[in-house]
Amino acid sequence: MLPYKSLIQLKRNSAIALHIQICNNFITLITNGTLQPTGILPSSRVLADLISVNRKTVKLAYEELISQGWAESVERKGIFVFSSLPVLPEIESIPVTGDSEPKESFLWTNHFQNTHRSESYQKLILTIDDGFPDVRLTPVDQLMREYRSISKRFYGKNFLKYGDSKGSEHLRTALAFYLGNTRGLVVSPENILITKGSQMGIYLSAQLLLQSSDNIAVGVSNYASADEIFKYSGANLLRIPIDDRGMDVDHLEQMLEHKKIKAVYIIPHHHFPTTVTMSMERRLKLLKLAREYRFAIIEDDYDFDFHYNNKPYVPLASIDHNHNVIYIGSITKTFAPALRIGFMIGPSAFVEAASSLRQLIDRQGDSLLEEAFASLFENGEMERHFRKSLKIYEKRRNLFCEILQSNFSDVIAFKVPEGGLAVWAVFDDKVNLAQLSENASKQGLHILDGSFYKNEVFSPNALRMGFASLNESEIQQALEVLRRNL
Structure with a gap:
């Protein structure tokens, strides 16, 4: 008999009923080839003792297996894996190639190996993004009010x-x-x-x-x-x-x-x-x-x-x-x-x-x-939001650019943008942006490393530095961290 005591793993505090967990464990044993068609399952009494559950729970699990077509009951003989199921090879381990990468189970074409994945900005960390609005200014309450009202x-x-x-x-x-x-x-x-x-x-x-x-x-x-x-x-x-x-x-x-x-x-x-x-x-x-x-x-x-x-x-x-x-x-x-x-x-x-x-x-x-x-x-709520945001973002742009001009003129060249939510900051060649990004992160500031802006003919030592999503205090704090790491 198989070592069911170790093969059937139950989570006693799970929201999933125990008999369903037992049923699912048996399905896994069948589909991975451990249990073959016509293979006999342990009696409800034996299995209940092995995995320390009530015998009725095992009976319910077997009834579920039978109803789903995974098992069948043979009178006076017991419960067996359904004989009409195909024979499946037993899975021993995940095959790997020489470089320890899993082998593909099917053939497909990957066009995205060198594509930049988008950044996640949902982490609670001070961030100089590449030009996003401040979601704290968003009239979410008004939007949700309209959403609920319509529904x-x-x-x-x-x-x-x-x-x-x-x-x-x-x-x-x-x-x-x-x-x-x-x-x-x-x-x-x-x-x-x-x-x-x-x-x-x-x-x-x-x-x-x-x-x-x-x-x-x-x-x-x-x-x-x-x-x-x-x-x-x-x-x-x-x-x-x-x-x-x-x-x-x-x-x-x-x-x-x-x-x-x-x-x-x-x-x-x-x-x-x-x-x-x-x-x-x-x-x-x-x-x-x-x-x-x-x-x-x-x-x-x-x-x-x-x-x-x-x-x-x-x-x-x-x-x-x-x-x-x-x-x-x-x-x-x-x-x-x-x-x-x-x-x-x-x-x-x-x-x-x-x-x-x-x-x-x-x-x-x-x-x-x-x-x-x-x-x-x-x-008119959208226009009010844009007008309010525009005034706030203009003040933030001005402060951001004033600090760049006064504290970073030796390492950053830039022009004050007429619009938008970011400054295009060109760094001195001696600044390693990848290292800067890594060091700043250790001090609680997330900033990009500039790789997203490069292509086969354009490789500046530059970053888009977003100012809109930071309030005045955060702008000062973020640029202080940045300055310490230059």
Whole structure:
């Protein structure tokens, strides 16, 4: 007889009933080949003594095994593993290769070995992130109040059913009105797809626009996650220089003369990572080239709402009269990143196709949450939040930059950003950012090591240093820790 006393492990304080635990233990013994078909199980009396449980508990376990088809009762002989089950080889150990890595159980292709995993910012530690809002300022109570209110109304239960994969019509209508008022973007709700953040919009656009070996123009410095999306689609990345006036459109024009380009990915406001803003002259020329060479412009406008020094330029989408622009933005990037609501705007047929593609991986978003956000737009709460946050973030930017100027001028070069939530800080070459990040972490400060901003042609000794998510006291504390480690 098998050593059931050691093979059957029970957790006496578990919420799972003992007879179910016994049943599950036997299922494991059968599926790992330890017990074979027609193998006899110990009598209820013997097993009860071995594992120190009541005999009735064992009987209940055997009844459960029989009802699930794992065992059968033979009159006057006992309980046996069901004879019709296939014979399974006994699993002795997990096979390993020479480098001690487990062998794959099936063949698959890993396209993501060198992809940067996103950082977790939920740890309770002082953090200089790369430009996130302060979630402590978020009007969560108002959002949840709307969420609960909608769910309690007689028609609110309808939002628990499947809805339009393009997202809440209410939110799309509210967004169309808001974007028209704040960005001069005249758009119909039918041209809007609600996404799980701007990242989904970039992915959907790439999948519809790009095929293997197609060319897409991106910045020499660029948002690394967008680069990974375009590479995954099989496209070639053509790097265009970025200077103080944004993407060098003259360089792009020269490239267009001898290369077919399907799309251009652009971050005209607060370019990632360098925070520069694209000049109006270059914006107009880019639109002219798109019309002439028939390529799409993917405009990533992830934080338009935060601009301090003067009124921001209108998006390219607002002055695009030839419908070449796919406009992507985020609601929650400027509200609370984890809530994951963004939008993609484009020609109606393109948006319909993106909606169909979205259904293959994510049937729809959170309808109730989208309805709650629509209410916040309609009652003015979102605009109040943005206005309040803008004043606070401007004060934080000013303090952050004042301290950098006075205490870090020997090791950090930077320009005060006109907008956005981060400073692009270029460190002296003698500073090892990886070591700096490690040392600061030991003293209670989390800061990135700069690797996320690098690519095959761009390798600065620089960081995006977010100021918005820290209050004045935290800014001073964080920069004091940073200074000690330089």
